[in-house]
Amino acid sequence: MLQALAEEFSHESPVSPLILFTRMFGAMALCGLIGLERRINKNMAGLRTNMLIGLSVTIFTLVTLHITNNLAPANDAMRMDPIRLIEAVTGGIAFLAAGVVVFTRGSVQGLTTGASMWLSGAIGLSVGLGLWLIAAVATFAGIVVLWLVRHSEVALGIKDDVRDD
Incomplete structure (x- = not known):
């Protein structure tokens, strides 16, 4: 039983623990900057949301690297298609972002916030791959x-308010 437990926790990370830590917290820091701007302007999906999006996408990316490096070479039937990772990330975040877009009284609100969530996903993916x-x-x-x-836009009179969505 102890042997099985030891094997359970023996999986190697696709990167060293220091790099793993750096990528996870780096993604949270960079996406936190996006979220901070959203929070300062009192928009939906602020600091914590963007940090969690960046962190989760980084984790998905690191897990994909692990699968690619450790499981795929041993199994000819298992192939890595890097585009699937990007599609999964964009699709998942698009689902979240759609929840913040609201159409009321002839106007759409939340589009920029949804786009910022998508951006945080892209940042998390880049960090997860080490593309700093x-x-x-x-x-x-x-x-x-x-x-x-x-x-x-406000200074030029294109927008009435600094808060837009």
């Missing part, structure tokens, strides 16, 4: 779009 530059630039670009463009 893509994740960092995407975070910066997201903040520019969410904050700078929003304030520019």
